Amino acid sequence: MTTALAHTPLHAWHKDQGARLVDFAGWSMPVQYTSIVAEHVATRTAASVFDISHMGRLRFDGDNAAAFLDHLLTRRVTDMEPGQIRYALLTNDQGGILDDVLVYHLESPHGARYFLLVVNASNRGKVIAWAQSQLATFPGVTMQDRTTDTAMIALQGPAALEIIDPLLDSSPANLKYYTGVVTRQMKKVCIVSRTGYTGEDGCELIIKASEAVQVWNNLLMAGRDRGCIAAGLGARDTLRLEAGMPLYGHELNEEITPFQAGLGFAVNLAEREFVGHQKLRTIRETAEHQRRVGLSLTGRRVPRENYPVLNSGQQVGHVTSGTFSPTLNKPIAMAYINAANAESDHGLEIDIRGKPTPATLVPLPFYSRNRK
Amino acid sequence: MNPEELLYCETHEWVSITDEGGSKTATVGISKFAVEQLTDLVFMELPEPGAEVAAGDEFGEVESVKAVSSLYAPVAGKILEVNHDLPNNLETLSEDPYDKGWIIRLAVSDDSALSTLLDYQAYQKQCAAEE
Numbered sequence: 001m002t003t004a005l006a007h008t009p010l011h012a013w014h015k016d017q018g019a020r021l022v023d024f025a026g027w028s029m030p031v032q033y034t035s036i037v038a039e040h041v042a043t044r045t046a047a048s049v050f051d052i053s054h055m056g057r058l059r060f061d062g063d064n065a066a067a068f069l070d071h072l073l074t075r076r077v078t079d080m081e082p083g084q085i086r087y088a089l090l091t092n093d094q095g096g097i098l099d100d101v102l103v104y105h106l107e108s109p110h111g112a113r114y115f116l117l118v119v120n121a122s123n124r125g126k127v128i129a130w131a132q133s134q135l136a137t138f139p140g141v142t143m144q145d146r147t148t149d150t151a152m153i154a155l156q157g158p159a160a161l162e163i164i165d166p167l168l169d170s171s172p173a174n175l176k177y178y179t180g181v182v183t184r185q186m187k188k189v190c191i192v193s194r195t196g197y198t199g200e201d202g203c204e205l206i207i208k209a210s211e212a213v214q215v216w217n218n219l220l221m222a223g224r225d226r227g228c229i230a231a232g233l234g235a236r237d238t239l240r241l242e243a244g245m246p247l248y249g250h251e252l253n254e255e256i257t258p259f260q261a262g263l264g265f266a267v268n269l270a271e272r273e274f275v276g277h278q279k280l281r282t283i284r285e286t287a288e289h290q291r292r293v294g295l296s297l298t299g300r301r302v303p304r305e306n307y308p309v310l311n312s313g314q315q316v317g318h319v320t321s322g323t324f325s326p327t328l329n330k331p332i333a334m335a336y337i338n339a340a341n342a343e344s345d346h347g348l349e350i351d352i353r354g355k356p357t358p359a360t361l362v363p364l365p366f367y368s369r370n371r372k
Numbered sequence: 373m374n375p376e377e378l379l380y381c382e383t384h385e386w387v388s389i390t391d392e393g394g395s396k397t398a399t400v401g402i403s404k405f406a407v408e409q410l411t412d413l414v415f416m417e418l419p420e421p422g423a424e425v426a427a428g429d430e431f432g433e434v435e436s437v438k439a440v441s442s443l444y445a446p447v448a449g450k451i452l453e454v455n456h457d458l459p460n461n462l463e464t465l466s467e468d469p470y471d472k473g474w475i476i477r478l479a480v481s482d483d484s485a486l487s488t489l490l491d492y493q494a495y496q497k498q499c500a501a502e503e
Contacts, residue, residue, distance in 0.1 A: 300415035324414040
């Protein structure tokens with residue numbers, strides 16, 4: 001007996017293409033179409049499209065919507081201009097991370113202003129319940145779960161903006177990084193944002209579910225001559241890992257504080273009160289026990305989640321994500337290790353299935369693109 | 373080697389037995405299906421000749437970007453030969469899994485495990501169910 005998995009509007013397309021489908025947070029999602037490495041390299045050198053419709057999309061309306069989200073998120077929301085997007089955390093009373101999200105302030109073509117929260121698929125139910133429990137004190141704010149009646153597609157890579165430009169009413173090159181706009185794609189309303197989770201330039205589109213296949217095919221056709229291909233969650237994971245981006249459930253959970261995770265930049269404590277702010281103020285003053293670090297290894301054996309990190313034979317931490325980096329051609333990992341061991345990698349090793357393997361501390365990200 | 377004439381483990385190793393004057397030699401590799409499932413191979417660890425393995429023992433591992441898989445001996449014996457070219461030429465496993473992609477040769481010491489292995493048809497069925 002298996003529970004039925006949710007399907008994105010592109011599910012039939014993935015299946016037709018022979019994608020390998022896996023259960024990801026209750027969704028049947030493509031992990032790869034051909035090879036993770038080929039899809040990874042295409043994203044770094046040309047462009048690729050990702051179906052990210054499984055990500056939760058929650059819309060907030062009402063005069064109090066900004067104040068409401070300001071109360072929930074570690075990042076200031078009340079000063080966001082329409083078009084701005086911010087990476088923020090949703091924390092509980094204890095300062096633990098409930099989710100990491102993007103908050104969008106948008107303006108519809110009719111002038112209506114609203115907020116959109118893009119949340120992790122694995123946390124969508126939790127975030128909705130959490131937001132609902134906090135709504136009572138903010139009269140007039142409404143929340144709508146738009147996840148299933150919309151689709152979300154990421155177009156990422158150095159050629160991404162050139163590829164999408166002719167399809168859009170407003171040029172994406174005019175969008176600054178971390179801004180978004182409600183515009184039209186082939187005459188259909190869509191939200192385009194200059195955001196992504198790969199370490200490359202590019203954009204993400206939110207469209208009507210019924211238009212997803214058409215938009216997807218338009219992007220692939222427009223990008224065909226530039227080497228744009230479809231990429232799955234496997235490449236998305238190796239790309240975000242190289243870019244040093246945390247993934248909820250691996251680098252982030254309710255027991256980890258934003259400061260341990262190296263996400264202090266996403267916490268605005270000055271003159272603000274949000275859920276968890278008192279605890280976070282206290283935590284910020286105290287020395288961190290563990291810290292998120294980047295590690296690289298020689299050889300070809302891959303460090304994987306939960307492998308112990310050792311110093312002189314003693315465990316000082318554990319791996320949270322690891323892969324064989326297609327761009328750097330070596331094994332890399334993110335890990336939490338004791339702060340005392342995060343300064344020098346002398347004697348640092350990762351226990352790879354019983355074989356201690358020397359590891360080097362590397363500043364995150366492992367990879368950053370050449371910015372024009 | 374013709375894949376239709378080989379025997380298979382549920383764990384995707386194939387084995388071919390040759391009998392020379394009463395002493396049996398087993399050649400072991402992994403199936404095309406297994407290699408396709410792994411994709412993006414990055415690493416392979418192999419044993420040294422001379423080691424003794426029992427049927428079902430792990431004798432090496434093959435690792436891809438996504439996951440690591442152990443290699444299990446289909447039959448008991450002493451390792452005679454190891455294909456040391458493979459770790460530096462992992463593409464051989466996908467290009468020619470049943471000939472140049474052989475992994476080890478064993479001097480069979482006990483062939484009783486052979487009766488538990490799958491023939492080609494049964495193995496194909498298993499693969500179809502896994503896909």
